[in-house]
Amino acid sequence: MNRLALVLGLVLLAGCATVKSSRVRPDYETVDKTQVKRLAVVTQPLPDGKQEVGELWSLIARRYVNQNRDFIAKANVAIPGDPEDTSHKGLCVEGIEGILWLAPNVKRTGTGMEAAVRAQLLRCRDGQEVWAAEAAGSWPSEDERYKELTVQYTNELGAEIAPYVGPTFRLLSATLDTLPRPTLNDVDVEEKIELGE
Template sequence: MNRLVLVLGLALLAGCATVKSSRVRPDYETTDKTRVKRLAVVVQPLPDGRQQLGDLWSLIARRHVNQNRLFLVKANFARSGAPEDTTFKDLCVEGIEGVLWLAPESVQLVGKGVEAGVKAQLVRCSDGGEIWAAEAAGSWNSEDKRYAALTEQYAGELGPEAGPYVAPSFRLLSATLDTLPNPLLNDEDTNEKIELGE
């Protein structure tokens, strides 16, 4: 029995991102693929109630989507409290066609790692309709050599207190965001994406 507990404990420390669910609206190809390309990211509420962690999550999401999906993320925000309007109309300013909302769940330091979960949703600005949604959770060790440079970068930008959260947050969010569909970009969109340079 002790051996089983030890094995389970080591598995938790090794960590893995579990995407529990992911869905894209069935008419995505005909409705949103060519219309919703430019996004704002919002993290709300703040992970563990901390602005610094919200800023970390929103930056990771913005950069990951810009580098690994075809969307153009133009802005990122981290806000406290529950959102009053889950369509985020206030973020739907000129040039923004959709809002990528990340709602953290149970983000906490545990031993030498972090346990965290997220509910994510992409809504279109025109009517607040859901385009995509996903849920994921897991636990990861904070010290991971594969993410040492990334940890150093974000700790340098946001402060050393962010350091233990970088690798776990990146692993959680990248697994989740990699389930996003890709929009169809025209030549003008492609040039704009290149100019983003993130």
């Protein structure tokens, strides 16, 4: 009986993303809350070595922070290889105040996926870390709860990303929910409405 309870407990845990750590700069409320709102999302290295899966990660993250964390994520990219410079200064163009960097580790396992992410929000003006988190979990690739979401993203990015949609969304939503919330002024709110996400 105890063994059955242990197995059931492990199965339930395997279906959840575990945020292992999360931190925000101690001066966030007085410095970055009103200054780091417009972001570019970068996934590097590519999850499972696949460009289209990297694009999925960045697109899910961009939409998630726009809809759930009050940021104005304006761009999303996926870059192969390990970053030599994690500040991604080349993406800090006019109108971008921060880089949301996702460093994934993804492994397909039978009918599921094991995934982990190291995430950072970096200020463009000096490359300093504003927020960081690490999370991991394992999920089945097919999940009825994410069927419509899978259809949406496969229509946009191709059928090959289908097994990654549900696990990626679950991992990233848990991770990105630990982001702080910036303060938006009226101009920011108008800009966010124009993004339409």
